[in-house]
Amino acid sequence: MQTAPITRLLPDENATLQLGADWSKSIKPPLVVYLQGNLGAGKTTFVRGLLRGMGYDGAVKSPTYNIVETYPLPNAVSLNHFDLYRFTTPEEWEDAGLDDMFTANSISLIEWPQQGGTFVPSADLTITLSNEGTGRQCTIFAHTEQGQKSLEIWLN
Numbered sequence: 001m002q003t004a005p006i007t008r009l010l011p012d013e014n015a016t017l018q019l020g021a022d023w024s025k026s027i028k029p030p031l032v033v034y035l036q037g038n039l040g041a042g043k044t045t046f047v048r049g050l051l052r053g054m055g056y057d058g059a060v061k062s063p064t065y066n067i068v069e070t071y072p073l074p075n076a077v078s079l080n081h082f083d084l085y086r087f088t089t090p091e092e093w094e095d096a097g098l099d100d101m102f103t104a105n106s107i108s109l110i111e112w113p114q115q116g117g118t119f120v121p122s123a124d125l126t127i128t129l130s131n132e133g134t135g136r137q138c139t140i141f142a143h144t145e146q147g148q149k150s151l152e153i154w155l156n
């Protein structure tokens with residue numbers, strides 16, 4: 001399934017942070033989210049907003065070099081932020097044993113998921129950021145019922 005796209009105009013960085021923070025009030029595991037968009041589109045900024053909204057005050061850095069950053073959250077929930085940009089082959093997904101990180105208590109946000117090919121678990125939601133003047137346009141699709149429910153609470 002794929003729902004009709006929902007779009008939001010994000011005129012500046014704060015709008016991207018706020019969109020993530022808004023979702024933090026209702027987001028629940030298990031959830032797999034693909035973050036699409038060019039280099040510098042604002043994908044990591046969105047994750048930072050989500051974590052800030054969840055009360056996480058520490059640094060939220062791009063996982064480009066480490067592949068994944070894990071943030072432990074209350075109630076045994078983990079937020080795993082992946083960035084597969086530097087993969088040279090999809091098999092690196094298997095070599096790194098990343099499947100084990102997808103559990104009933106995990107929220108997974110994946111930048112550059114296409115770099116992992118078919119190894120990457122399928123998404124409940126896809127969030128795409130694209131340039132729009134000096135700001136960004138955000139387009140969101142749900143692919144599962146779980147994803148659709150999450151969208152309804154977040155964006156209504």
Ligand SMILES: Nc1ncnc2c1ncn2[C@@H]1O[C@H](COP(=O)(O)OP(=O)(O)OP(=O)(O)O)[C@@H](O)[C@H]1O
Nearest residue numbers: 010011012013016039040041042043044045135136
């Ligand atoms: N809505 C927005 N309008 C203008 N600038 C924005 C917006 N959202 C984020 N930015 C800016 O875009 C820049 C790049 O953001 P970010 O690092 O989050 O991109 P990214 O998509 O994760 O890139 P990469 O693919 O390289 O990891 C940052 O300087 C950030 O402040």
Ligand SMILES: [Mg+2]
Nearest residue numbers: 043044062111
């Ligand atoms: Mg990034």
